[in-house]
Amino acid sequence: MRFAVLGSGSRGNATLIETDGTRVLLDCGFGLRETERRLADLGVEAASIAAVVVTHEHGDHVGGVARFAACHGAEVWTSPGTWKGAGTPDAARLRLFAGHGSGFRIGALRLRPIPVPHDAREPCQFVIEGEGRRLGVLTDAGTVTARMREALKECDALMLEANHDPQMLRDGPYPVSLQRRVGGAFGHLNNAQAAELLDAVHHRGLRRLVISHISAKNNRPDLALAAVRGVASDLAPELLVAEQNQSTGWLSV
Numbered sequence: 001m002r003f004a005v006l007g008s009g010s011r012g013n014a015t016l017i018e019t020d021g022t023r024v025l026l027d028c029g030f031g032l033r034e035t036e037r038r039l040a041d042l043g044v045e046a047a048s049i050a051a052v053v054v055t056h057e058h059g060d061h062v063g064g065v066a067r068f069a070a071c072h073g074a075e076v077w078t079s080p081g082t083w084k085g086a087g088t089p090d091a092a093r094l095r096l097f098a099g100h101g102s103g104f105r106i107g108a109l110r111l112r113p114i115p116v117p118h119d120a121r122e123p124c125q126f127v128i129e130g131e132g133r134r135l136g137v138l139t140d141a142g143t144v145t146a147r148m149r150e151a152l153k154e155c156d157a158l159m160l161e162a163n164h165d166p167q168m169l170r171d172g173p174y175p176v177s178l179q180r181r182v183g184g185a186f187g188h189l190n191n192a193q194a195a196e197l198l199d200a201v202h203h204r205g206l207r208r209l210v211i212s213h214i215s216a217k218n219n220r221p222d223l224a225l226a227a228v229r230g231v232a233s234d235l236a237p238e239l240l241v242a243e244q245n246q247s248t249g250w251l252s253v
């Protein structure tokens with residue numbers, strides 16, 4: 001099983017996951033040509049993607065989904081709340097999953113949704129399993145919950161949000177209302193919250209951590225890295241920060 005973060009941040013998110021002949025995109029917040037270009041850089045034809053799974057209806061996650069799916073015949077998987085929140089868009093191959101359900105299968109991949117506190121209708125993050133390996137993806141959550149800690153406990157690799165540094169958010173360019181939204185219980189995890197979550201789920205089998213959804217204006221990669229290194233120093237060689245403008249390249253799980 002392997003994955004590649006095509007890009008991550010408030011201007012677009014998409015992650016490609018592949019196992020045993022099944023390829024799935026988790027979110028598609030980039031335009032069609034940009035998504036195709038980033039896939040091509042990984043040696044992947046867009047037409048080979050079986051499905052796009054949508055975490056929630058914010059534009060940086062769903063913006064490119066409908067067009068990509070229509071052009072390349074991919075299924076679209078979403079919770080009913082996300083589908084409504086996105087304005088019930090047409091999709092020829094729409095599949096609904098229960099946000100609080102036990103999960104679903106796409107080809108050789110099994111996906112288990114994790115409900116998260118975020119300001120969308122029915123937002124979910126995921127644990128994705130294939131070939132006996134497990135990838136946990138957790139971005140876009142305002143608070144660390146017991147459910148998140150439980151779900152992410154035994155992952156081989158993790159994508160974890162470290163969105164902002166609280167001081168930089170306070171001193172930064174966002175208006176107060178937006179600062180409150182981002183820093184609030186239904187906004188985004190800050191560096192310390194990311195470290196708290198990592199500390200709760202860190203175990204010997206966790207081989208890789210990709211810090212994700214980092215804010216360009218309210219955080220710096222070195223601050224996010226320092227926060228998580230404090231609780232996972234043994235992960236240092238396989239620790240990286242996903243970027244907005246380029247893919248991570250293929251990463252094994």
Ligand SMILES: [Zn+2]
Pocket residue numbers: 009010013058060061140213
């Ligand atoms: Zn987002």
Ligand SMILES: [Zn+2]
Pocket residue numbers: 056058118120140
């Ligand atoms: Zn969001």
